[in-house]
Amino acid sequence: MKWNGKKVLFFIGDLIILNIGICAAFFIRFEGSIPAKYIDLFPKLLVIISLANVSCFYVCELYKKLWRYASIGELVQILLATVTGAFMSLLIELALDIYLPKSVLLIFWLITFVFVGALRISIRFKNDIKKYLFEDHYKKNTMIIGAGEAGSIIIKEMKSNINCKYKPVAAIDDDKKKHKTKINGVPIIGGRDKILWAVKKFGIEEIIVTMPSVQKKEMQIIINVCKNSRCKVKVLPEVFGLMGEGVSFKKLRGFNIEDLLSRNEICINTEEISHYIENEVVMVTGGGGSIGSELSRQIARFRPSKLLILDFYENSAFDINNELVKKHDKDLDIKIIIASIREKEKMEYIFDTYKPTVVFHAAAHKHVPLMEGNPDEAVKNNIFGTLNLLECADKYSCKKFVFISTDKAVNPACIMGATKRVSEILIRYMNKKSSTIFSAVRFGNVLGSNGSVVPLFKKQIEEGGPVTVTHPDTTRYFMTISEAASLVIQAGAMASGGEIFVLDMGKPVKILDLANIMISQAGMRPGEDIEIEFTGLRPGEKLHEELLMFKDGINITKNNNIFIEKQYDLDFAAIIEEINKARNNGLIGINEVKDFLKKIIPDYK
Missing domain, CATH: 3.40.50.720 (NAD(P)-binding Rossmann-like Domain)
Incomplete structure (x- = not known):
C-alpha cells in the first residue's frame, strides 16, 4: 500500500487518539485521581496500545478506504478494527503480567471507536456540506425514469459523488404502488404521463432513463414523449453491459439512433451458420x-x-x-x-x-x-x-x-x-x-452508414442548422x-x-421524428434553436419505401x-x-x- 499525505495524517491522528484515549479512560475511571502504580505504567501502556491498535487498523484496511464515500459498511469496519485492537491490547498486557481494570479497557474502546470513526466520517461530512452549500448550485436538475434497482443505484451515486454533474430531483415510474413515495430521498411523482409536467415543475435540464432491460417499443414511446421537452436525454446501457461492470452514472450514454427502431435488434447466431466461411x-x-x-x-x-x-x-x-x-x-x-x-x-x-x-x-x-x-x-x-x-x-x-x-x-x-x-x-x-x-x-x-441521413443531420446540427427534411411524411426502413x-x-x-x-x-421510421429527436438530444429545441427546413422530394426519391x-x-x-x-x-x-x-x-x-x-x-x- 502506498502512503500518501492523507493516509499519513490518518495514521498520526490515530496515534494521538489512542494515546489520549487511554489517558482519558483512566481519568474517567478513577475520577481524576489515578493511582501512582498505573501512572508508572503509562509509558509502557502507550507503546503497547499504539502498536496493537494501529496494527489492527492496518490489517482491517482502515488506511485503504476512500472515506468521502463512507457508509454503514465502513462504520462496521471501524467497529471491528477498534474491538480487535482493544482485544489485542488486553492479550499483550496479560502476556506481560500487566493487569488493568476491565472498565478502563471498555472506556478506552468506546473513546477509540467514537473518535477514530469521527475522524474518518468527518471527511464524508465535509464533502456533503461542501456539496450542499456550494456545488449543488452548479449541478443540473435531473429526472430519473425508472425507479427500480438500477435507478436507486444511480441516484445514490449521484448524491455521493462530488464530481457528478447531475442533481436528481424527481423520478418517474409506471408502477402506481411507487407513486408518492421516495427512492433514496427523490420523490416518485407518477408515471410517464407526468414527464412533461415534471420538466416544467422542477426545472429539469436532463432526463436519465434507468431501464436497461426495456424493450425497443417501450423505449420508442419514452423517446417520443421526451422529444417534446428541451431536455437532454441519456440512458443506461443494456443489461448485459451492467452484469459484469455494475451500474454507474459514468456508463450513461445519449440515445443511440438504434433506439428509434420499433423492434428489438435482430441477433443472428453467426457461429452456427459460418461453416461455409471457415478455411475458404x-x-x-x-x-x-x-x-x-x-x-x-x-x-x-x-x-x-x-x-x-x-x-x-x-x-x-x-x-x-x-x-x-x-x-x-x-x-x-x-x-x-x-x-x-x-x-x-x-x-x-x-x-x-x-x-x-x-x-x-x-x-x-x-x-x-x-x-x-x-x-x-x-x-x-x-x-x-x-x-x-x-x-x-x-x-x-x-x-x-x-x-x-x-x-x-x-x-x-x-x-x-x-x-x-x-x-x-x-x-x-x-x-x-x-x-x-x-x-x-x-x-x-x-x-450511420456513409452518406446516410443520420451523419447528415448530425453535421447540420453541429453547424447550427437548418436540418433539411425532404417531406414531413417521409418514412424509411x-x-x-x-x-x-x-x-x-x-x-x-x-x-x-x-x-x-x-x-x-x-415499422418504418418517420424522418421528421428522427430530425426532432436528434435536435432534442443535442440539447436544443426543434423549430426554435434549430430550424427544420422541408426541401421537397429529390429526383428519384419516394415518400415511402x-x-x-x-x-x-x-x-x-x-x-x-x-x-x-x-x-x-x-x-x-x-x-x-x-x-x-x-x-x-x-x-x-x-x-x-x-x-x-x-x-x-x-x-x-
Whole structure:
C-alpha cells in the first residue's frame, strides 16, 4: 500500500487518539485521581496500545478506504478494527503480567471507536456540506425514469459523488404502488404521463432513463414523449453491459439512433451458420464501405483461409486493413485489392489469381440524387460491374455469391434502385445456368452508414442548422450495420440458389421524428434553436419505401425474421440480350439510360 499525505495524517491522528484515549479512560475511571502504580505504567501502556491498535487498523484496511464515500459498511469496519485492537491490547498486557481494570479497557474502546470513526466520517461530512452549500448550485436538475434497482443505484451515486454533474430531483415510474413515495430521498411523482409536467415543475435540464432491460417499443414511446421537452436525454446501457461492470452514472450514454427502431435488434447466431466461411477464400467487394467493412469484421472471426478486401477507394480499404491486422494480428491472412469492378480483365485476373470461393458483393454507387444526374455511371458500376463479377464467379467455380440489394429496387422510382433491380434479375439468371449458388439480400437504410441521413443531420446540427427534411411524411426502413452484415452472412448459409432474402424490418421510421429527436438530444429545441427546413422530394426519391414486389409475395424461412420473396417468370434471354447490347455499344445520355432500364424493368417509373 502506498502512503500518501492523507493516509499519513490518518495514521498520526490515530496515534494521538489512542494515546489520549487511554489517558482519558483512566481519568474517567478513577475520577481524576489515578493511582501512582498505573501512572508508572503509562509509558509502557502507550507503546503497547499504539502498536496493537494501529496494527489492527492496518490489517482491517482502515488506511485503504476512500472515506468521502463512507457508509454503514465502513462504520462496521471501524467497529471491528477498534474491538480487535482493544482485544489485542488486553492479550499483550496479560502476556506481560500487566493487569488493568476491565472498565478502563471498555472506556478506552468506546473513546477509540467514537473518535477514530469521527475522524474518518468527518471527511464524508465535509464533502456533503461542501456539496450542499456550494456545488449543488452548479449541478443540473435531473429526472430519473425508472425507479427500480438500477435507478436507486444511480441516484445514490449521484448524491455521493462530488464530481457528478447531475442533481436528481424527481423520478418517474409506471408502477402506481411507487407513486408518492421516495427512492433514496427523490420523490416518485407518477408515471410517464407526468414527464412533461415534471420538466416544467422542477426545472429539469436532463432526463436519465434507468431501464436497461426495456424493450425497443417501450423505449420508442419514452423517446417520443421526451422529444417534446428541451431536455437532454441519456440512458443506461443494456443489461448485459451492467452484469459484469455494475451500474454507474459514468456508463450513461445519449440515445443511440438504434433506439428509434420499433423492434428489438435482430441477433443472428453467426457461429452456427459460418461453416461455409471457415478455411475458404472470401472476397468482399466494396470492403472499405459501411456494409463491406462490417462484413469483413464479422467474416474475420470465422477463420477464412484468406480474406480479400476489394475496393476502388484506397483510404477506406487502408483503414479496415489496419483495424483487422491490429485485432487479429497474424491469425488472419488479408489481401487488400484496389480495383474497379467495371474492369472485366482486372476481375478475371483477381479470380484467376486468388480463386475466391465465397463472394459478398457490396460495391455499388448508392447515392440516389447523384445517380439521377449520372445514370450512365450507375449502369456501368451497378449493372455491368456486377455482371463482370457474376461471370467470373461462374467461370472460376466460386461456391457462393451473395449480392447486397436495397429496398429501392422494389418498384424502382430512381436510377440507383433500377440498377439494383436489374442486378437482382441477373442473380436469378446466373443461378439458372451456373453451378455457383447465387443469391441476393434486400434491406432498407443502414443507420450511420456513409452518406446516410443520420451523419447528415448530425453535421447540420453541429453547424447550427437548418436540418433539411425532404417531406414531413417521409418514412424509411432502418437497420443497424451489424444487423445488415449478419443478415448477409445468414443468407449465404441459407441460400440454395436464386433467392432474394428480405428482412422483417419492423415499422418504418418517420424522418421528421428522427430530425426532432436528434435536435432534442443535442440539447436544443426543434423549430426554435434549430430550424427544420422541408426541401421537397429529390429526383428519384419516394415518400415511402417498399420491401416486397407484391404484398403476399413471401415464403417463410426457418428464421422468423428472414423471408424469401416469391419469384415470377421473366424472359431472361431478352433481358440478357438488352444488357449485352448496352454493355458492348455503351449508353449516352439520361434518356438512353432510362429507355434501357424500362425495357428490362417495366415497373420502373
